[in-house]
Amino acid sequence: MVTTQKILQFKQPEKSYDVIIVGGGLHGLAAAYNLARYHGVKRIGVLERRYIGSGGSGRNTEMVRANKRAHETLPFYKESLEMWDGLSDELEWNLMVQKKGLIALAHSEGELASMRMQSDSQRRAGIKIDILSPQEIKKMVPSLDVSDGPALPVVGAQFHPEGGTVHHDAALWGYAKAAGRHGVDICSGVEVTGFTLDGAKVTGVKTNVGDLSAGKVHVAVGGYSSEIARMLGVKFPVVTFPMQVMTTDVMAPFLDYYVASPRLHWYTQQTLKGDLILGGQLDPWQSWNSYTSWEECSERVAAIIEYFPDLAHARVVRSWSGLCDCTGDSAPVMGPSGIEGLSLDIAWGYYGFKATPASGKYCAEYIATGKIPEKIKYFGLDRFFNRRRVREIII
Amino acid sequence: MAFLLNCPNCGSRSVYEFKFGGESKSAPRPDADVNAWCEYLYFHQNMSGFQEEWWYHGMGCGEWIKVRRNTVTHEIAEE
Numbered sequence: 001m002v003t004t005q006k007i008l009q010f011k012q013p014e015k016s017y018d019v020i021i022v023g024g025g026l027h028g029l030a031a032a033y034n035l036a037r038y039h040g041v042k043r044i045g046v047l048e049r050r051y052i053g054s055g056g057s058g059r060n061t062e063m064v065r066a067n068k069r070a071h072e073t074l075p076f077y078k079e080s081l082e083m084w085d086g087l088s089d090e091l092e093w094n095l096m097v098q099k100k101g102l103i104a105l106a107h108s109e110g111e112l113a114s115m116r117m118q119s120d121s122q123r124r125a126g127i128k129i130d131i132l133s134p135q136e137i138k139k140m141v142p143s144l145d146v147s148d149g150p151a152l153p154v155v156g157a158q159f160h161p162e163g164g165t166v167h168h169d170a171a172l173w174g175y176a177k178a179a180g181r182h183g184v185d186i187c188s189g190v191e192v193t194g195f196t197l198d199g200a201k202v203t204g205v206k207t208n209v210g211d212l213s214a215g216k217v218h219v220a221v222g223g224y225s226s227e228i229a230r231m232l233g234v235k236f237p238v239v240t241f242p243m244q245v246m247t248t249d250v251m252a253p254f255l256d257y258y259v260a261s262p263r264l265h266w267y268t269q270q271t272l273k274g275d276l277i278l279g280g281q282l283d284p285w286q287s288w289n290s291y292t293s294w295e296e297c298s299e300r301v302a303a304i305i306e307y308f309p310d311l312a313h314a315r316v317v318r319s320w321s322g323l324c325d326c327t328g329d330s331a332p333v334m335g336p337s338g339i340e341g342l343s344l345d346i347a348w349g350y351y352g353f354k355a356t357p358a359s360g361k362y363c364a365e366y367i368a369t370g371k372i373p374e375k376i377k378y379f380g381l382d383r384f385f386n387r388r389r390v391r392e393i394i395i
Numbered sequence: 396m397a398f399l400l401n402c403p404n405c406g407s408r409s410v411y412e413f414k415f416g417g418e419s420k421s422a423p424r425p426d427a428d429v430n431a432w433c434e435y436l437y438f439h440q441n442m443s444g445f446q447e448e449w450w451y452h453g454m455g456c457g458e459w460i461k462v463r464r465n466t467v468t469h470e471i472a473e474e
């Protein structure tokens with residue numbers, strides 16, 4: 001049935017809120033939704049300077065997974081991955097969750113050994129994981145070249161059956177719609193230009209439409225976090241890099257799994273529509289410009305074609321990039337900022353999308369209760385000062 | 396997106412000859428507090444706009460050079 005009813009009404013910000021969330025992306029909207037729904041916070045404003053999902057939320061490659069390494073992070077990512085299953089029902093919006101399985105290729109014995117070590121950590125955390133031989137991979141992905149042909153042949157893989165994809169726009173609008181239904185004001189076109197402080201306590205934000213006061217302020221601005229740091233006169237432990245993504249023409253279904261090569265920095269999947277999403281490595285230098293980089297894209301494409309020779313004639317039809325604010329230890333920063341009333345959900349690099357449900361849940365819990373939840377206690381800013389950096393590996 | 400960097404030894408060269416070395420910072424004194432060193436190591440200005448940064452000309456003279464670059468537009472400031 002066709003409906004002309006608006007699924008979401010954007011608002012003009014009010015002068016005062018209990019909680020102001022800076023950034024109308026997935027993490028900000030998820031935190032707003034959780035605050036309104038589970039913590040009974042009545043007046044919440046989400047401020048977005050462009051349009052909702054204009055940053056990393058609409059630019060990622062839709063991958064959800066929990067095959068990380070560090071024992072501090074695994075329970076968090078596992079819970080997040082499991083939360084996606086129930087979210088379509090909870091948000092009353094089809095998020096197109098498709099847990100198709102993720103195959104991460106190894107190109108050397110050393111890499112395979114490292115994957116085995118990772119797999120042990122992951123199994124201990126209760127995450128399903130398998131090591132595959134080239135023959136097993138070939139059965140699952142017949143179009144993949146597992147012969148000795150490529151310069152770095154496939155010697156094995158790590159298979160993460162619960163990994164898969166979620167439609168990122170569906171997730172964004174699901175959260176936005178559900179937050180709106182629970183009384184959250186979602187205000188796009190409102191740019192935060194500064195903060196009002198009373199001593200060491202935040203009392204509100206300055207915006208292009210005037211000053212707004214708030215009991216608490218939560219920062220969830222994705223790759224743009226250092227702009228917030230400059231407004232506060234502090235530094236965050238991040239450097240911003242763009243990540244390149246491409247899509248191809250629509251083609252007949254041939255690829256059932258998400259296939260990645262951590263070593264050669266490429267990954268690809270065929271969406272439900274039939275086009276391939278190709279990614280992606282960070283550009284090799286700091287940049288705040290979400291341009292398309294010919295050099296990076298062509299290098300990715302060349303690497304993918306080496307393993308999927310049939311794709312040599314596929315056409316890349318679109319490309320884009322998104323900004324990733326990366327920490328040195330490949331883990332995010334959630335929790336207190338050092339300024340009373342101001343909480344952080346930043347430094348998500350290129351792994352923020354999959355963590356949306358859990359980060360929304362725990363950031364909301366932290367904002368509402370003031371206590372750091374157990375599952376995110378290792379992700380604080382303080383870890384950089386007390387020698388508790390997360391022992392993550394880059395994947 | 397490629398651009399040119401001006402190496403004082405080799406002249407104007409493609410950025411792909413260089414390796415990015417991060418923003419230029421001043422190190423704390425050796426006897427400084429450990430927190431000052433943690434901040435120096437892990438925290439960055441991460442400027443959106445002009446910043447002074449290190450580049451290593453690995454495929455050229457092999458020197459580290461300092462460049463003032465706009466991280467939004469990739470424009471290089473004239474000396």
